[in-house]
Amino acid sequence: MYRYDEFDAGFVRARVAEFRDQVGRRLAGSLTEDEFKPLRLMNGLYLQLHAYMLRVAIPYGTLSSRQMRMLAEIAERWDRGYGHFTTRQNIQFNWPKLRDVPDILDALASVEMHAIQTSGNCIRNTTSDPLAGVAPDEIEDPRVTCELIRQWSSLHPEFTFLGRKFKIAVSAAEEDRAAVATHDIGLYIVRNDAGEVGYRVLVGGGQGRTPMLAKELRAFLPKADLLPYLEAALRVYNLHGRRDNKFKARIKILVHELGIEEYRRQVEEEFARLDRAAIAAPEAEVARIAAYFAPAPLPARPAEDAGFERALKADPAFAAWVGQNTHPHRVPGYRAVTVSLKPVGGVPGDATAEQMRVLADLAEAHSGAELRVTHEQNIVLPSVGLGDLPKVFRGLAGVGLDAPNRGLVTDIIACPGLDYCALATARSIPVAQAISRRFGDPRRQAEIGPLAIKISGCINACGHHHVGHIGILGIDKAGVESYQITLGGHAGADASLGERTGPGFAFDEVPGVIETLVDRYLELRTSRRETFLQTYRRVGMEPFREALYEPAH
Amino acid sequence: MSLLIDRGGPIADPWVRVQRDEPLPDGPAIVDPDRLAGLDHAPLGVHLPNTADAAALASEFSRLALISIDFPAFNDGRGFSIARRLRELGYTGRLRAAGPVIADQFAYLLECGFDEVEIPDALAARQPAEHWLAAIARAGHAYQRGRTGARASILDARSADHG
Numbered sequence: 001m002y003r004y005d006e007f008d009a010g011f012v013r014a015r016v017a018e019f020r021d022q023v024g025r026r027l028a029g030s031l032t033e034d035e036f037k038p039l040r041l042m043n044g045l046y047l048q049l050h051a052y053m054l055r056v057a058i059p060y061g062t063l064s065s066r067q068m069r070m071l072a073e074i075a076e077r078w079d080r081g082y083g084h085f086t087t088r089q090n091i092q093f094n095w096p097k098l099r100d101v102p103d104i105l106d107a108l109a110s111v112e113m114h115a116i117q118t119s120g121n122c123i124r125n126t127t128s129d130p131l132a133g134v135a136p137d138e139i140e141d142p143r144v145t146c147e148l149i150r151q152w153s154s155l156h157p158e159f160t161f162l163g164r165k166f167k168i169a170v171s172a173a174e175e176d177r178a179a180v181a182t183h184d185i186g187l188y189i190v191r192n193d194a195g196e197v198g199y200r201v202l203v204g205g206g207q208g209r210t211p212m213l214a215k216e217l218r219a220f221l222p223k224a225d226l227l228p229y230l231e232a233a234l235r236v237y238n239l240h241g242r243r244d245n246k247f248k249a250r251i252k253i254l255v256h257e258l259g260i261e262e263y264r265r266q267v268e269e270e271f272a273r274l275d276r277a278a279i280a281a282p283e284a285e286v287a288r289i290a291a292y293f294a295p296a297p298l299p300a301r302p303a304e305d306a307g308f309e310r311a312l313k314a315d316p317a318f319a320a321w322v323g324q325n326t327h328p329h330r331v332p333g334y335r336a337v338t339v340s341l342k343p344v345g346g347v348p349g350d351a352t353a354e355q356m357r358v359l360a361d362l363a364e365a366h367s368g369a370e371l372r373v374t375h376e377q378n379i380v381l382p383s384v385g386l387g388d389l390p391k392v393f394r395g396l397a398g399v400g401l402d403a404p405n406r407g408l409v410t411d412i413i414a415c416p417g418l419d420y421c422a423l424a425t426a427r428s429i430p431v432a433q434a435i436s437r438r439f440g441d442p443r444r445q446a447e448i449g450p451l452a453i454k455i456s457g458c459i460n461a462c463g464h465h466h467v468g469h470i471g472i473l474g475i476d477k478a479g480v481e482s483y484q485i486t487l488g489g490h491a492g493a494d495a496s497l498g499e500r501t502g503p504g505f506a507f508d509e510v511p512g513v514i515e516t517l518v519d520r521y522l523e524l525r526t527s528r529r530e531t532f533l534q535t536y537r538r539v540g541m542e543p544f545r546e547a548l549y550e551p552a553h
Numbered sequence: 554m555s556l557l558i559d560r561g562g563p564i565a566d567p568w569v570r571v572q573r574d575e576p577l578p579d580g581p582a583i584v585d586p587d588r589l590a591g592l593d594h595a596p597l598g599v600h601l602p603n604t605a606d607a608a609a610l611a612s613e614f615s616r617l618a619l620i621s622i623d624f625p626a627f628n629d630g631r632g633f634s635i636a637r638r639l640r641e642l643g644y645t646g647r648l649r650a651a652g653p654v655i656a657d658q659f660a661y662l663l664e665c666g667f668d669e670v671e672i673p674d675a676l677a678a679r680q681p682a683e684h685w686l687a688a689i690a691r692a693g694h695a696y697q698r699g700r701t702g703a704r705a706s707i708l709d710a711r712s713a714d715h716g
Contacts, residue, residue, distance in 0.1 A: 007694055011693060018691060157661035157664035157665050161628050238631060285708050
């Protein structure tokens with residue numbers, strides 16, 4: 001993975017010193033609260049419902065064992081012993097004190113981490129495929145591009161006071177595991193007819209109160225043009241994006257109002273005018289970054305492992321976990337492992353300091369000391385040898401991280417909701433917990449098959465409900481929580497937005513509603529191989545609506 | 554009243570901002586863009602709203618000694634892009650950011666091509682010139698290339714390291 005050089009380290013240290021100074025000037029009154037707010041947001045510090053929340057960047061979701069241990073230490077020393085992994089591959093601490101924040105940032109800097117641009121109206125953490133570098137279906141490691149963008153977007157002098165936040169995602173694989181089409185700019189690394197590798201550029205995706213899937217801006221962009229092209233795309237947005245209404249300020253609205261053709265015309269005109277050579281990263285710099293992501297020299301292993309085969313036969317729980325939570329690896333004899341942070345009845349994405357340390361240790365012993373955070377709020381150990389899987393499974397089971405539910409009905413995404421968030425209009429975590437308990441039986445989950453439930457506690461859609469196979473949106477209706485259900489959303493390469501079933505339901509009704517939908521699906525599916533999403537796409541809304549609102553018996 | 558600061562500290566402001574129908578003074582005058590056409594005056598400056606199209610002004614560059622860009626609020630970042638565009642279009646005169654921008658933005662303003670900031674007195678009372686100079690002194694390095702200003706480019710420094 002990428003390692004800081006003296007310049008990266010100096011950059012982060014300067015930033016921490018600057019924030020310390022800004023806190024001082026705020027306390028002395030030379031900065032007003034209005035002036036301080038965007039500065040603290042650009043350092044990841046939110047004022048939430050009960051306390052400050054610090055969001056720490058995990059660039060494209062990759063972190064080392066050493067970094068994970070520091071997150072555990074921060075959780076223990078300055079928070080309440082846990083952290084919350086987010087849908088943007090970051091981690092949030094929910095209870096830091098303002099006076100401790102500069103010290104926390106110092107601690108992060110000591111392990112090459114920071115909280116720069118994890119909030120505010122600027123370019124946020126670039127997200128990517130959690131299986132980057134190990135997936136058999138990828139063209140190249142997308143994290144080289146991500147790191148180039150991370151550096152280019154850090155304290156960009158022109159784009160640090162945008163109309164609204166700006167999110168970029170990159171995927172290089174056949175299967176889109178990064179929800180590319182729901183980002184302000186989405187990049188697919190592709191090969192053109194001439195065999196050259198470049199980018200297919202999408203623009204204008206986003207969730208929130210006006211969900212939109214991104215549209216194609218450029219079918220093929222040569223790699224060398226990446227930064228100048230992003231600069232042109234951002235400039236058109238910075239100049240012309242709406243600033244009169246916060247809810248219409250994302251680039252998706254600009255693209256929608258101008259039309260993709262006109263937006264493209266303006267970007268191409270700007271791009272033609274820019275001094276590309278002066279903006280692009282030098283080739284040597286791209287090569288320097290790429291060297292950090294060269295495939296790790298994994299010792300060759302036999303494609304089959306006797307100990308692993310024995311464990312599969314002897315332990316059905318292990319076999320179920322391997323079947324559901326591990327993925328093919330580009331190197332034979334290895335698997336990528338998804339560690340579910342969704343134990344039955346748990347808080348999606350939460351991990352205790354002890355769990356973080358166990359994850360760090362397991363990664364160090366069995367996966368090259370590297371971990372990934374997924375946008376589904378789980379953790380990935382990217383390269384585990386088959387023979388090591390039983391040990392990893394036992395280690396995870398010891399701290400309650402062995403749920404065999406990746407991609408199943410209990411692998412729920414939920415925003416923090418009314419339990420933490422100042423914007424929330426309804427609870428999300430307790431809804432997730434109730435559904436998780438209702439479907440707790442692992443055999444039942446396996447029987448139901450792939451099903452993505454996503455829950456947001458307000459219209460801002462941080463829980464990605466628009467792209468849930470079943471989406472749940474909690475709103476406030478005359479002082480009472482009401483939950484609207486959407487069906488048929490999906491975040492992959494064939495992305496779609498969910499459609500509302502009809503009137504909402506009370507908090508207590510939600511688990512029953514999900515059960516009704518699941519039962520209807522089980523009746524409708526043509527075979528066990530037809531997933532919930534496939535069934536919905538085949539039969540449409542009506543049979544599900546009927547089951548919810550007009551039960552015949 | 555206002556305070557004018559450039560990268561060396563506070564400076565005297567020789568320019569007079571001429572309101573809509575006022576007669577022009579003898580010395581340096583800043584006018585609104587709709588008054589430019591056919592105006593014979595030197596030194597001449599123009600004050601642009603942050604919705605202005607930089608390209609539309611390109612034919613006037615040779616007779617403009619100053620362009621002032623309005624910042625209605627510090628967190629309205631359109632002015633940064635207008636400044637970059639003006640520089641890329643070949644404007645070489647003085648470029649001013651006018652409005653309640655804050656010291657923490659000084660390095661970014663310089664890198665986008667501004668030479669000076671004109672801030673309201675009330676803001677200058679809270680953020681005197683020392684704060685602005687301190688802000689660029691501690692700004693460190695930048696990751697971006699193709700700009701000159703307060704921060705040196707990390708990418709260029711790395712290239713130099715590698716020969």
